[in-house]
Amino acid sequence: MTRFTTAATAGHVFFELAAGVGMPLASVLGPFTAATAWAAGTWTAWCAAATRPARDDPVFAVLDSISFAAVIGHLAGWPKRRTRLGTPWLTDCEGPGPRLMPYYNPILYISGTAAAAAVLLENRSVPRRLPLLSLPLVPLLVVAQRAEHRRLKAIAEAHPAWWNRRLLATARSGTERRGWHPD
Template identity: 50%
Template sequence: MGTVGAAAHVFYELLSGVAMPFASRTGPRAAATFWAGSTMTAYHQAARQPEARDNVFAALNGLYLSAVIAHFLSWPRTTRRGLPWLIECEGLTGPVIAPYNVILHVSAAAAIGGLIENRRGRAWGALVPVVTVPWLLREQRREFGRLLVQAQTHPGWWNRRLRSRVTPA
């Protein structure tokens, strides 16, 4: 379920017009192909692997959880019902931010559920966010800056919400 949540997260970004991770480096088609392929592979393999592979899937769920944590730490937010609620994120504002928040919360819950399920790999799943969240906090800002520049120089349907934003100095 963590894999499905992560896929919903990145494809919602693309469909909403703020691109997706890696699009600034590889372009939207290659990034979408990567995310679709990795999602299908992880989803397909999750039910087929023996318990000995729990470490791999726990680490993957830890990575999914890291992405959600980094978003909630890095972007303007408030609190609703005791949970963080993004006001703006990577160009998403207004009516499209509410579904995005729901996707992030469901994705986090699914990743945590995956960590609980992968009993043998819990240590890996807990270690991954400690290592990756600080990196993701820096990288998502760099990626966003590159996407803003591309929205100005190479506008397309996939970066339409970013065109009106000011490019960072």
């Protein structure tokens, strides 16, 4: 499950890049360096998760729980509606726009479900409360997501490029609902 979490989280991050809204850390490191760091981190975690000894369980428990906290942060911190099942369905999140949100939501739910399963089913040598320590990260991750989004929009306005094209279009058209983002 940790490998699946790693792959699903990478899918989420690289979907954002392909969608033209950037990716985490792109506003700080630049898109190439951020993508390289994410790819290297994903590959490292993927390989290590396949052959890890039990002594590495705490590292993977933290990795899985942070991935889960990031998904909770998305669902808690961005505009949403409720589905018929009562689950949150994001209507906007970091700029993909209404056309891509039907794809973004399942990607988010897949990565969150994988992370939750990894937290619950793997890393058995770790105290069960260790993953709970990541829950206080949720509000911090919401703040970080919003700050990254603001920086990426500013970069898109100043330096339009392929990797931030959707943010530029959103910023110029004014289609974002400002009331949803208490920046």
